[in-house]
Amino acid sequence: MNQDRPRAIPVQLSLEQLGTPLHEVTFVVLDLETTGGRPGTDTITEFGAVKIRGGQLLGEFGTLVDPERGIPPEVVALTGITEAMVRDAPKLAEVLPAFLEFATGDAKTVLVAHNAPFDIGFLKAASAQLGYEWPKLQVLCTVRLARRVLSREEAPSCRLSALAALFGAAVTPNHRALDDAKATVDVLHALLERVGPLGVHSLEELLGYLPEVTAAQRGKRGLAGGLPERPGVYLFRGPSEEVLYVGTATNLRRRVGQYFTAGETRARVRDMVAFAVRVDHVECAHPLEAAVRELRLLAAHRPRYNRRSTQPHRAWWITLTDEPFPRLSVVTTPREGALGPFTSRNTATLAVEAIHEAIPLRQCNQRIPARNPQGRPCVLADLDRCAAPCAGHQSPADYAPAVEALRALVAGHDDNPVRLLLDQLGTFATTERFEQAGLHRDRIAGLLKGLDRGQRLTALAAIPEFIAARPDGSGGWQFAIVRHGRLASAGGARRGVAPMPVVEALVLGAETVLLGAGPLFGAPAEEVRVILRWVEQPGTRLVRVAEPWRSPARGAARWREWLERAEAGRQGYAGAD
Incomplete structure (x- = not known):
């Protein structure tokens, strides 16, 4: 043991410091009956749930569910739920949203179940099947809590029937959902009484008490x-x-x-x-x-326990090399007019492949002099996919239109290359070359996402200064002073405080931004992206803008509807104006 390491000094925290007091927590105690034990294969036949807070009953939820399949005889024998009983019951698609609304009405809700992994597993499988996002709720398992609280001598078994008998529950468990949920409520209260004298007074302390x-x-x-x-x-x-x-x-x-x-x-x-x-x-x-x-x-x-700390500002860009016959290069330090940022080198490479399909830029890596090149044409020249400047078949002036086409595409001045790519995609689909169409679609999608992201971030970074405000949820305002894509100052005005004097004070105290190179004027792409996401949230207002916020007329934003379809796996192109 390292004796030199400083030891943490125990601190007795107040109840307020410990977190959410248990009497303020809403517990939704639930139980499910099912056709078997395999979530995703078997399904739910009955819901039972009891909502309590501070020992008070807030509501109950109970219903049979039509499983739309047979119920095994052994399950009928255990639960008493027959196929005749569920024949006219609502289906899961009707019951699940009602249960989720019942269970998630309070921000401090905790789901409680006896052997919680079983019930939560079925609920998550049902949510995935019906297209509902599973809510991020704390889950408490009374089996685990009982094993932590009770000795083996006191409770040889932690089955619900055994614990209900041990604590004298008012309702006897009988493998019917609502009755079992009510019995679990009594078990929960009894267990909470046991941990109170041990210093467990808040939800955080309760979860921290588990093994x-x-x-x-x-x-x-x-x-x-x-x-x-x-x-x-x-x-x-x-x-x-x-x-x-x-x-x-x-x-x-x-x-x-x-x-x-x-x-x-x-x-x-x-x-x-x-x-x-x-x-x-x-x-x-x-x-x-x-x-x-x-x-x-x-x-x-660069803290070693943060997974993204090794390269927090790492982004990939597509740029043109500086030579008489420029070619595309994937880099991490962008030049002016670079395309990006991309989140990975692979996504940037997909966009490069799409560009090469639409714009006749050379794909070789050799340096080609402006005069008297002595190279030999490659196979791409034989396929009419390169004009072979390496062999002197194309001058820098002849090559220049391809360079200008890329610059116009990146700046959002001309999207004809996108239209050409989509025409090619339509040809692949019409001729039933579906595998090639899928690859081509992914390349176009990668290009469009990079173009759209870059054009939006560049538009924000180009503004010398703008001031944005968002409601703080309590009648006041949150302010951000942004200069060339960087947060230069931040503050707020509480309800009842005049906002504009606060804004002017923030402007006076804002950081001076030194401009750098590249399309974002040296601002880290991730910081610009975070600011843009905040500004684009509903309710944000622009208080003042030094220059108009411009978006290119023929930028990638006009292709977002197509991109959404592509992301959903659809092939083909229905056209866009």
């Missing part, structure tokens, strides 16, 4: 004690003051506190928590400032 929480995690929970309930960035630091991990939060205390509970299951992060000795933080005016500061801190510290 999955390591002793190292539980012992470090005091690190969250002094953090404010404000948006910001947090930094876990190690014994030598090194930054181990950087993250953002809308509520710093609550988010950091989650690292010390069962909700944190990532092994890598658990190792980080065990190694950390301190959590620093930077309060931010609003989530946009936090997101930007996180990016900058990742670039500055």
